[in-house]
Structures are given as C-alpha cells and as structure tokens.
Amino acid sequence: xxxxxxxxxxxxxxxxxxxxxxxxxxxxxxxxxxxxxxxxxxxxxxxxxxxxxxxxxxxxxxxxxxxxxxxxxxxxxxxxxxxxxxxxxxxxxxxxxxxxxxxxxxxxxxxxxxxxxxxxxxxxxxxxxxxxxxxxxxxxxxxxxxxxxxxxxxxxxxxxxxxxxxxxxxxxxxxxxxxxxxxxxxxxxxxxxxxxxxxxxxxxxxxxxxxxxxxxxxxxxxxxxxxxxxxxxxxxxxxxxxxxxxxxxxxxxxxxxxxxxxxxxxxxxxxxxxxxxxxxxxxxxxxxxxxxxxxxxxxxxxxxxxxxxxxxxxxxxxxxxxxxxxxxxxxxxxxxxxxxxxxxxxxxxxxxxxxxxxxxxxxxxxxxxxxxxxxxxxxxxxxxxxxxxxxxxxxxxxxxxxxxxxxxxxxxxxxxxxxxxxxxxxxxxxxxxxxxxxxxxxxxxxxxxxxxxxxxxxxxxxxxxxxxxxxxxxxxxxxxxxxxxxxxxxxxxxxxxxxxxxxxxxxxxxxxxxxxxxx
Numbered sequence: 001x002x003x004x005x006x007x008x009x010x011x012x013x014x015x016x017x018x019x020x021x022x023x024x025x026x027x028x029x030x031x032x033x034x035x036x037x038x039x040x041x042x043x044x045x046x047x048x049x050x051x052x053x054x055x056x057x058x059x060x061x062x063x064x065x066x067x068x069x070x071x072x073x074x075x076x077x078x079x080x081x082x083x084x085x086x087x088x089x090x091x092x093x094x095x096x097x098x099x100x101x102x103x104x105x106x107x108x109x110x111x112x113x114x115x116x117x118x119x120x121x122x123x124x125x126x127x128x129x130x131x132x133x134x135x136x137x138x139x140x141x142x143x144x145x146x147x148x149x150x151x152x153x154x155x156x157x158x159x160x161x162x163x164x165x166x167x168x169x170x171x172x173x174x175x176x177x178x179x180x181x182x183x184x185x186x187x188x189x190x191x192x193x194x195x196x197x198x199x200x201x202x203x204x205x206x207x208x209x210x211x212x213x214x215x216x217x218x219x220x221x222x223x224x225x226x227x228x229x230x231x232x233x234x235x236x237x238x239x240x241x242x243x244x245x246x247x248x249x250x251x252x253x254x255x256x257x258x259x260x261x262x263x264x265x266x267x268x269x270x271x272x273x274x275x276x277x278x279x280x281x282x283x284x285x286x287x288x289x290x291x292x293x294x295x296x297x298x299x300x301x302x303x304x305x306x307x308x309x310x311x312x313x314x315x316x317x318x319x320x321x322x323x324x325x326x327x328x329x330x331x332x333x334x335x336x337x338x339x340x341x342x343x344x345x346x347x348x349x350x351x352x353x354x355x356x357x358x359x360x361x362x363x364x365x366x367x368x369x370x371x372x373x374x375x376x377x378x379x380x381x382x383x384x385x386x387x388x389x390x391x392x393x394x395x396x397x398x399x400x401x402x403x404x405x406x407x408x409x410x411x412x413x414x415x416x417x418x419x420x421x422x423x424x425x426x427x428x429x430x431x432x433x434x435x436x437x438x439x440x441x442x443x444x445x446x447x448x449x450x451x452x453x454x455x456x457x458x459x460x461x462x463x464x465x466x467x468x469x470x471x472x473x474x475x476x477x478x479x480x481x482x483x484x485x486x487x488x489x490x491x492x493x494x495x496x497x498x499x500x501x502x503x504x505x506x507x508x509x510x511x512x513x514x515x516x517x518x519x
Contacts, residue, residue: 032466033419033444036412037400037435040354043289045104045166045268046320047081047356050394052384053322054079054101054359059092068362068374071099076377077359078388083168083270083292083322084358088155090162097163104270105159108170109140109178112151119147121178122186124225129184131171133366142187143175143251156259166268167259168292172284176248183230185244186222195219197243210236245283252287272324274299279313279321290320292358295346297332298366302342304349304405304430304451311353312410323350325360325375329367340379345451347383348509352432352447354399359384382483383509390480393445393511397434400444405430405451419466420446423500425458440468446477446512448503455505460512461498467514475499476518480511 047053054077056070074082081102087093088105096103109121110131120139121129128139141148156167171177178184195216198207204214210233213219221240225232232240259267268289273282274296282291291314295302307323314321325343326333333339340360347357360375387394401419402410405427409418420433428451436442444467446460462475469475471494479487481504489501489512503510 032415032468033400033433033435034438034440034442036414037398037437038412039398039437040315041318042320043268043318044266045102045270046290047083047322048395049354049397050387050391051080051356052078052359052387053081053083053356055084055324055362056082057084057086057362057364059085059087059089060362071095073359073361073374074099074101076381077361077384079359084170084272084324085168086170088158088162090158093159093162093164102165103163104166104168104268105155105164106168106170107152107155109174110138111141111148111155112138119145119151119189120187121175121184122188122222123183124186124222124230126186126222129178129182132182140174140178140184142189144193144247145187145189148189149251149255152255153258156255157262160259160263160267166270166289169269169271169288172271172273172288174248174251176244176283179241179244185240186225190244190247191221193247194221194240194243197246198239201239201242206235249284249287252284256287270322279310279317279319285317285319288319290314290322292322292324294324295326297326297328297342302326302346304345304428304449305407307346307349307355308353308402308405308407308430308432311350311355315354321355323355323357325358325363325373327364327366329365329370331367339373340375343375344380344383345449345508347380348447348449349430349451351387351394352430352449352509353402354432354434386480386482386509386511390511393443393480393513396436396439396442397445398437399432400435401433403431405449415466417463417466419463421461421498423459423461425456426452428452429458429506431460441516443516444514446514448506448510448512450506450508455507457503457505459492459500459502461500462514463497464494464499465497468516469499471496473499475514477501478511478513478515479503480513481506482509 054074060066060068060070079101082096083104084106086106093103117128119142121142123129130139175185175190199216208214212224256269269287270290270292271288273291273293293310311321323346326339343360350357360373360380363373365373400412400415404422407430411418420431422429422431430449432447433444435444464471464473464475475491477489479489491499492502493500
C-alpha cells in the first residue's frame with residue numbers, strides 16, 4: 001500500500017496533468033501536425049503518393065530508326081508504373097511486369113486497326129465520325145454496336161490475361177461525346193436502339209406533333225434529321241441526348257462487370273479528363289477509380305491553384321487526379337524551353353498536392369505535323385531523382401496545411417491555427433505541409449513550388465508550438481532541391497510564436513523537412 005507521502009505526490013501529479021495540459025503535451029507529444037493530418041483513402045489501383053507514373057503509348061523502339069526505348073527511359077526516370085499504353089502485346093506486358101512496374105493497358109473509340117464501317121460511328125448524313133485531331137485513325141466505334149463491344153471485350157481479356165493491372169480509357173465520353181460535340185450518335189446500332197427508346201419514352205400523339213409517324217416500325221431517325229437539316233425540336237433532341245447518356249452508362253456497367261468476373265477481381269479503371277473539366281459534373285465518374293488529366297494551355301491554363309484544387313476535388317469525390325503534361329502545340333507553347341518550364345512546375349505542384357504527373361515522355365502535342373514530346377533526363381531527371389531518392393518524404397504523408405498561389409489557408413479540420421506562413425514572397429509560391437497521420441516522430445515535409453518567372457529568396461515562418469517546440473528551441477530544417485546538395489537551415493530569428501527560416505530561390509521546387517528526433 002502507498003504511504004501518505006506517496007499518495008500526496010501522486011495526487012499532485014494528477015492535479016498538474018489536469019490543470020496544466022500544455023506541460024504534459026510538451027513532454028509527450030512531438031508535433032501537433034501528425035495528430036491532425038487525415039489519411040485520404042485512395043482507390044484500388046490508383047498511384048501511391050510516392051509513385052512515378054510513366055506512359056509509353058506503344059512499346060519503343062517502334063523500328064530500327066526509333067531513337068527511343070521504353071524500358072531505358074522508364075528506368076532513367078525511376079518509373080514505378082506505366083499508366084497509359086495502347087499495346088496488348090502479351091510479351092511486352094510480361095516484360096513490364098518483370099521490370100516490377102504496374103501496367104495499365106488502354107481501350108479507346110478507335111480500336112481494331114481495320115478501316116471499316118461495321119460497328120462504327122456516323123453523323124446524320126451517314127458519314128463516318130473520327131477524331132478530328134487524329135484524322136489518320138479509323139472511324140470511332142459505336143458503343144451500342146455488338147461488333148464494337150466485342151472488339152473492346154476481346155482487347156480487355158487479352159490485357160488482363162496477359163498480366164495488366166488495370167485499364168485506362170482514352171476519351172471516355174465515346175459516342176456520347178461524339179453526339180454532343182462532333183455531330184455523331186447515328187451509327188446503325190444506335191439508330192436501331194434509339195427507335196425503341198423513342199417508342200418507350202414518347203406517345204403516338206407526341207410523335208405526330210414532331211412530324212414522325214405514330215408507329216415507329218422501320219423509322220429512320222437519321223433521315224428525319226436530314227430532312228430538317230439537323231434542326232429538330234428540343235424535346236426530340238433531349239431524348240436523343242438522354243438515350244446516349246444512358247447507353248454509355250450501360251456500356252461501362254457491362255464491360256466492367258464482365259471483365260471483373262473474367263479476372264476474378266476488381267479491375268481498376270482510369271480515364272483521361274481535361275484540365276478545365278469540373279470533376280463533380282463528370283457524367284460517368286462512378287465507373288472510374290482515378291483520372292489522368294490532360295493539361296492544356298488552350299483549354300484551361302495549368303496554374304498552381306488549378307492543379308491543387310483539382311487534386312482536392314478528386315479526393316473529396318473518392319478519386320485520385322493524376323496529370324498528363326500539356327498537349328498544346330507550338331501556337332501555345334512555341335519553344336521547347338517554355339514547354340519544359342511549365343511542365344516542371346506542373347510536376348512539382350502535383351506532388352506537393354498529393355498527386356503525380358506522368359513523366360513527360362511520349363506526349364501527344366496538338367497540331368498537324370507536331371512531333372510527340374520526349375523529355376530528357378537533362379530537362380526533368382533532377383525532379384524525378386529527388387522523388388525517387390526521397391520516397392519516404394512522400395509515402396504516407398498527408399496534407400495538414402496549404403497556402404499561397406491563391407490558396408487561402410487550407411487547414412486540416414482539427415488544426416487550430418496556421419502552422420506556417422510565407423514572408424517576403426509574392427503570390428507565386430504554393431506551400432503545402434504534409435505529415436504522417438498519428439506518427440509524431442516521422443518527418444514533417446513542407447513542399448514549396450515557385451511559379452514566378454524570376455524566383456527570389458523568401459522566408460518561411462513556422463509556429464514552433466504546433467511542431468512541438470518551445471520558443472527558444474533550436475529548430476532545424478533540411479532543404480532538398482532537385483539537382484542540389486541538401487542544405488541545413490537554421491533560424492534567422494524567433495519570437496514568441498514563430499521561428500523564421502530564410503529560403504534560397506526555388507527553381508521551381510523544394511522540400512523543407514523537419515525531423516523531430518534531430519531537434
């Protein structure tokens with residue numbers, strides 16, 4: 001039994017713990033940031049926080065004159081995945097798997113490699129519909145066509161049986177998109193199904209008022225539209241739109257169910273989306289696990305704010321937003337230097353936001369005769385070297401705070417105050433702070449990306465109490481920059497709340513790492 005003296009001291013310790021919680025916190029907690037960082041559940045098959053995503057649209061070299069090599073480039077950039085490849089060559093897929101890489105094969109509207117009008121997309125004049133920016137390809141498939149559906153399913157089975165981990169869908173709007181933007185939707189199979197849809201969703205009286213026969217046996221909707229030179233009344237057009245939207249929804253339900261059953265597992269699907277597209281309005285988002293956003297100056301200038309917010313919107317929808325380098329031609333990015341400069345910032349910002357950008361290699365660029373872009377290790381290798389060598393600063397690190405570049409102090413839900421601020425910096429720098437949830441001994445990593453054309457030195461101030469430090473603690477930061485030696489930063493000054501660090505110009509990216517055990 002405890003004596004009176006021992007009971008007294010035990011009571012005093014309880015009193016101190018109850019009425020002076022800040023004292024006990026300082027003794028038992030390393031930092032507050034790990035306590036508030038929230039783990040984002042990432043969909044099955046989506047890239048991890050430390051992954052490096054690569055795309056080789058076709059296995060290279062294509063021939064003896066092709067200077068590019070898929071596996072050499074993937075290794076040079078430390079790739080962990082191939083996320084977009086049209087090849088269903090089983091030998092190639094097996095080589096990818098032997099190299100330890102994840103493989104996502106691809107389906108698209110332009111499949112089977114044979115120029116034919118069977119199961120193909122048409123406009124109301126009966127002309128085949130293709131990709132207007134890739135006119136050398138065959139006509140797009142009609143997703144209502146059994147012939148096209150068989151092409152897709154045969155391709156999917158080859159991919160999965162060959163060892164593919166998942167499927168990328170190129171231009172996922174397919175016939176629905178063609179109908180909305182290219183005058184399509186009039187393939188033979190779609191017309192036959194629309195006739196039945198029209199009969200089900202309209203009355204004979206309505207059809208008479210629209211200038212249609214009251215009974216639709218043999219009705220040719222394309223001829224009906226031709227007679228009106230493409231101008232039909234709004235209720236009819238609304239039914240046509242609804243039909244194609246429902247058709248594509250059913251197409252994805254069918255192929256996903258069928259391939260999952262064939263594989264005996266959930267086969268993750270990704271698809272491309274555009275940088276200006278609102279993800280919450282994406283018509284078929286329920287069918288895809290993550291997105292690969294094609295960035296474009298022409299269709300939505302990539303900025304730090306846009307890349308960051310698009311990543312966060314995807315997270316809120318239970319998705320992951322990966323990015324693809326700009327597909328603009330020389331009219332928007334006239335020099336290689338301008339393309340490289342924008343893409344380096346895009347890569348850095350995506351990782352700072354908790355996402356990734358495909359390695360800029362084998363990138364399609366818009367414009368007749370515009371060559372594909374193959375980035376070199378001299379242009380981008382330092383960025384991917386940093387990510388690969390410091391994977392532990394990316395893996396499992398979740399966002400606790402973000403600010404700058406138009407982002408107004410985004411804090412984790414339980415974070416009471418801003419833990420960091422930029423000092424002497426314009427609005428061109430994005431700062432995010434990432435920690436391993438509930439691991440108070442793991443490094444806290446601040447990602448900084450400078451989008452200015454002429455980077456300047458600036459300072460970062462940290463609230464030492466939120467890092468578990470006292471005002472007079474000798475805090476230290478390690479600065480990691482692409483292609484540079486690690487620098488140890490010590491405070492330039494302290495006050496009651498903040499510790500200030502001077503930071504060299506970033507070109508364009510830096511990791512400022514706080515290691516609790518070293519303080």
